Amino acid sequence: MSRERAVAPRSVAKGRIARVLESPWRATWALIERVLYQGHLYTWLVPYGVRVLTPWNHPADRTAFGHAYRVAREGGPMLVSGDRCFMLHQFALRAATLPGDMAECGVFTGGTAHLIAETLGAAGTGATLHLFDSFAGMPTWAEPSRDAFAPGDFADTSAAMVRARLRPYRGVRFHVGFVPDTFAELDGNARFSFVHADMDLYPSTRAICEWFWPRMVPGGVIVFDDYGFWPLRHAAKAAIDDFFAEQATVPIVLPTGQAVALK
Numbered sequence: 001m002s003r004e005r006a007v008a009p010r011s012v013a014k015g016r017i018a019r020v021l022e023s024p025w026r027a028t029w030a031l032i033e034r035v036l037y038q039g040h041l042y043t044w045l046v047p048y049g050v051r052v053l054t055p056w057n058h059p060a061d062r063t064a065f066g067h068a069y070r071v072a073r074e075g076g077p078m079l080v081s082g083d084r085c086f087m088l089h090q091f092a093l094r095a096a097t098l099p100g101d102m103a104e105c106g107v108f109t110g111g112t113a114h115l116i117a118e119t120l121g122a123a124g125t126g127a128t129l130h131l132f133d134s135f136a137g138m139p140t141w142a143e144p145s146r147d148a149f150a151p152g153d154f155a156d157t158s159a160a161m162v163r164a165r166l167r168p169y170r171g172v173r174f175h176v177g178f179v180p181d182t183f184a185e186l187d188g189n190a191r192f193s194f195v196h197a198d199m200d201l202y203p204s205t206r207a208i209c210e211w212f213w214p215r216m217v218p219g220g221v222i223v224f225d226d227y228g229f230w231p232l233r234h235a236a237k238a239a240i241d242d243f244f245a246e247q248a249t250v251p252i253v254l255p256t257g258q259a260v261a262l263k
């Protein structure tokens, strides 16, 4: 008790100092919110003026995510932001407890494929991870005015390079070529617990929805990248909205820019 009484005045003083120091920050955030954020549907994503859990910013993070994220980033290029990788890891881990295969559509140089493969390896699941990409860039039907990308964008990769990156992982199958043609390489009776859809374009995203959604196991999840990104509002977002308007499921939209459809 006496010790508590002795430190109490100092704690009170520290609290007052913290409040005084905090107040300019709060005023700044309030101003930023008023000027840049209020009244806008699409805004730059920044923190909220209070500290929140962001393990992707902590290089020594010793959690399962910290390890998988470090391995994937050290293995080659990583295009996708840390907050989205964190959500991907959460959903892949959850799906690893379900029956069924897994897939990524939109691999490019293999950043998120590496994260998923490492996550599944650590979880000890025997699921096959199917990877779909042309590995030669966006298809001829990419329309810059709708999709924000042109044919041939993302050509700076190769299947050989990504195969080498993912060589340590078992159960990874490559489907090189254009979706939806390459879906014919899958067993039509296959079932899936997890799909990462990251092909950006309207036709590619729509084809992913149509092929995978009926084949998801109960509890399975499709994580869509690009849903909330303003340049892709007529591309990935429109394809997802159009497809799920005719389904009994409403995708959950995340503030990371992703959307998630749970079967």
Ligand SMILES: C[S@@+](CC[C@H](N)C(=O)[O-])C[C@H]1O[C@@H](n2cnc3c(N)ncnc32)[C@H](O)[C@@H]1O
Pocket (backbone or CB within 6 Å): 078, 079, 080, 105, 106, 107, 108, 109, 110, 111, 112, 113, 132, 133, 134, 135, 136, 137, 138, 139, 153, 154, 155, 177, 178, 179, 180, 198, 199, 200, 201, 204
């Ligand atoms: C944004 S990148 C994927 C990024 C990747 N997830 C990463 O971690 O780097 C989109 C990829 O989808 C591919 N793509 C888009 N539509 C496709 C289609 N219909 N068939 C095959 N590949 C396609 C592009 O060539 C590109 O490599």
